[in-house]
Amino acid sequence: MAKCVSIMEVQNQPKKTSSLANVRVVVRLRPYMRKDDLKQQGPCVRGLDSQCLEIINWRNQLETMQYQFDAFYGEDSTQKEVYTESIEPILSNLLNGQNASVFAYGPTGAGKTHTMLGSPEQPGVIPRSVLALFRMTQAESSSRNYEQCDISISMSYLEIYQEKVLDLLEPKNQDLPIREDKEKNIFIPNLTQKTISSFADFEQHFIPASQNRTVACTKLNDRSSRSHAVLLVKVQKREQFSPFRQLTGKLYLIDLAGSEDNRRTGNQGIRLKESGAINSSLFVLSKVVDALNHGLRRIPYRDSKLTRLLQDSLGGSAHSVMITNIAPEHRFYFDTLTALNFAARSKQVVNRPFTRETIQATALAPLKRPREETDTNSGSNVLHKKKLKTEVEEESLEVERSPEAKGSPEVKEFSLSNLLKKEYKNPAVAERLEKLNKMFLKKNAKGIPLLSTPKRERQALLKVLEENQQEIKELKKRQKELEEKTLAAEALLHKSRSQSDLTVGDKENTFKIGCQVATSCGPRKQAIVFPLQVCNRVASTQEEGIPLLMREKQKKDTVEGNENEQGWDINMRVDMLEKGRQKILNVLNIGTLKELKCLQMIGDKKAKLIIGWREVNGSFAKVEDLQKVGGFSEKFIASFLKANILTSAAC
Numbered sequence: 139m140a141k142c143v144s145i146m147e148v149q150n151q152p153k154k155t156s157s158l159a160n161v162r163v164v165v166r167l168r169p170y171m172r173k174d175d176l177k178q179q180g181p182c183v184r185g186l187d188s189q190c191l192e193i194i195n196w197r198n199q200l201e202t203m204q205y206q207f208d209a210f211y212g213e214d215s216t217q218k219e220v221y222t223e224s225i226e227p228i229l230s231n232l233l234n235g236q237n238a239s240v241f242a243y244g245p246t247g248a249g250k251t252h253t254m255l256g257s258p259e260q261p262g263v264i265p266r267s268v269l270a271l272f273r274m275t276q277a278e279s280s281s282r283n284y285e286q287c288d289i290s291i292s293m294s295y296l297e298i299y300q301e302k303v304l305d306l307l308e309p310k311n312q313d314l315p316i317r318e319d320k321e322k323n324i325f326i327p328n329l330t331q332k333t334i335s336s337f338a339d340f341e342q343h344f345i346p347a348s349q350n351r352t353v354a355c356t357k358l359n360d361r362s363s364r365s366h367a368v369l370l371v372k373v374q375k376r377e378q379f380s381p382f383r384q385l386t387g388k389l390y391l392i393d394l395a396g397s398e399d400n401r402r403t404g405n406q407g408i409r410l411k412e413s414g415a416i417n418s419s420l421f422v423l424s425k426v427v428d429a430l431n432h433g434l435r436r437i438p439y440r441d442s443k444l445t446r447l448l449q450d451s452l453g454g455s456a457h458s459v460m461i462t463n464i465a466p467e468h469r470f471y472f473d474t475l476t477a478l479n480f481a482a483r484s485k486q487v488v489n490r491p492f493t494r495e496t497i498q499a500t501a502l503a504p505l506k507r508p509r510e511e512t513d514t515n516s517g518s519n520v521l522h523k524k525k526l527k528t529e530v531e532e533e534s535l536e537v538e539r540s541p542e543a544k545g546s547p548e549v550k551e552f553s554l555s556n557l558l559k560k561e562y563k564n565p566a567v568a569e570r571l572e573k574l575n576k577m578f579l580k581k582n583a584k585g586i587p588l589l590s591t592p593k594r595e596r597q598a599l600l601k602v603l604e605e606n607q608q609e610i611k612e613l614k615k616r617q618k619e620l621e622e623k624t625l626a627a628e629a630l631l632h633k634s635r636s637q638s639d640l641t642v643g644d645k646e647n648t649f650k651i652g653c654q655v656a657t658s659c660g661p662r663k664q665a666i667v668f669p670l671q672v673c674n675r676v677a678s679t680q681e682e683g684i685p686l687l688m689r690e691k692q693k694k695d696t697v698e699g700n701e702n703e704q705g706w707d708i709n710m711r712v713d714m715l716e717k718g719r720q721k722i723l724n725v726l727n728i729g730t731l732k733e734l735k736c737l738q739m740i741g742d743k744k745a746k747l748i749i750g751w752r753e754v755n756g757s758f759a760k761v762e763d764l765q766k767v768g769g770f771s772e773k774f775i776a777s778f779l780k781a782n783i784l785t786s787a788a789c
């Protein structure tokens with residue numbers, strides 16, 4: 139609040155350092171206009187330094203009241219000064235996904251529109267900020283980050299006129315509702331949003347829209363704003379690679395209508411009505427500031443459209459700058475005093491800026507985009523046209539959910555993006571991909587979904603997947619052929635048996651199929667080949683003496699919580715098993731390099747290691763002695779035995 143000091147008192151106050159999150163409050167004093175000072179009383183307010191000003195105390199002409207703000211701009215201050223010192227520093231936050239807002243407040247005729255908009259000769263905060271944003275995005279584009287991000291800028295422009303929210307870009311004379319999403323973001327459905335790719339583009343939309351703003355002549359200002367004008371500039375930065383983060387920063391540039399003392403404005407009729415709406419919304423604004431300062435539970439944001447819209451700027455998440463414009467003439471004295479007191483109170487308002495980041499097109503992406511996104515005019519042309527068709531854009535497609543998946547958090551997690559649906563129409567591949575995704579999530583403690591891996595890696599994985607499928611197909615084919623051969627051989631055997639008079643009696647018949655041997659003796663024994671699809675252990679069909687390749691159903695891995703892929707197991711007669719082992723041991727002890735390499739899982743390197751060990755240490759007593767050779771683990775030997783024993787026993 140103001141502090142009364144004697145005019146003679148030398149003041150040299152310590153300057154307060156304002157926190158970053160505090161609303162930055164600056165005051166700008168309009169140049170004194172002699173023609174407006176009917177009684178030629180001279181200015182009633184003057185600046186003291188870059189932060190302090192003093193105003194006459196109306197109760198005691200010998201005293202002044204001094205105020206200190208984050209910055210004070212005197213009559214000689216330029217548009218550039220105001221912009222460079224107070225506005226430019228907050229703009230960089232937009233590229234980091236944070237919001238910023240600048241609003242000009244003050245009595246009518248004090249210079250709000252001049253400060254925000256300016257003139258072609260003296261451009262104000264709005265044109266300078268938009269230009270700076272384009273420069274910043276260009277600088278970002280030419281930096282190394284360019285390859286990783288797309289940046290787009292869009293704009294919306296509205297006015298609050300007599301408590302109605304009106305679109306200035308495409309005027310429809312329709313009061314637009316103000317809404318709040320789950321993340322407490324304020325947005326206006328159906329408000330026109332135009333993508334702008336250059337400053338010229340911005341001007342093309344902004345200049346005609348500004349003509350749509352309601353202004354009128356009053357006794358205090360020839361072109362008095364009769365509404366609060368809000369320009370919204372949205373900067374979106376999208377990553378091209380996983381995790382496809384999207385940062386959205388919004389900049390609100392607000393030129394408020396001035397508070398009006400209708401005894402002096404001479405307002406009547408419609409002007410009086412407008413003035414009533416302006417004053418009441420500004421009154422709610424001061425109530426909001428007071429409620430925030432007193433830490434009240436209920437902040438009356440909803441009491442006016444203006445405060446509802448400024449919710450983010452005051453006590454919200456934006457980096458906010460409030461420019462309080464004041465006029466030096468005596469006839470504005472009480473308006474100036476009110477404005478200064480309001481500004482001083484606003485200094486205490488603390489905002490909590492945070493980064494607005496969304497993740498696009500991952501398995502965990504939101505199922506429904508925030509309404510705000512869908513309500514805009516979808517003009518998502520990206521600044522850099524070349525990059526328009528990048529995978530980021532494609533992958534930022536909304537994630538859909540099948541009807542049966544509704545309500546299932548698991549399915550929610552593994553939903554495929556539209557991109558994947560489009561790219562891989564084969565349902566089998568999609569299904570495998572989901573399974574892989576599931577497996578990946580299970581194995582990965584951090585839960586990073588496969589679908590969020592970069593496209594290149596994902597494509598490689600998909601290729602492997604398709605190759606595996608191809609392999610399975612071929613295996614199935616070969617299996618079928620084997621089955622057919624077995625049946626044919628069996629039929630042949632049966633035929634020859636029935637043709638002969640079976641004098642041979644119990645003579646053993648042997649036939650070979652590939653590398654597998656089925657012996658036929660006594661009661662006829664069958665080689666049973668299970669189709670790959672049949673996974674159950676069929677104990678009843680297992681006959682002694684026939685090596686069977688069994689596939690166990692859902693074999694549990696010993697690693698906690700991990701379900702192993704279905705595993706293969708061997709069930710053989712003990713003597714055959716021993717025979718197989720002996721054969722392997724034989725090859726290990728006397729086999730040449732070539733013979734060793736014929737063993738499953740033994741390559742050139744391992745074969746050489748075995749020969750080297752043999753030369754130094756002599757023979758292996760048992761297959762497990764392979765462990766003595768460096769590089770053969772117990773687990774490896776077990777798998778090695780499994781892989782070779784059947785073949786060795788059979789040959």
Ligand SMILES: Nc1ncnc2c1ncn2[C@@H]1O[C@H](COP(=O)(O)OP(=O)(O)OP(=O)(O)O)[C@@H](O)[C@H]1O
Pocket residue numbers: 167168169244245246247248249250251252253359361362363364394395396397463
């Ligand atoms: N810093 C300044 N330097 C020069 N002229 C200024 C300055 N500030 C304001 N003016 C002039 O003062 C007049 C009133 O300013 P402006 O229209 O910006 O006031 P306002 O606060 O927006 O008023 P209202 O609330 O009625 O719209 C204009 O003619 C404007 O050019």
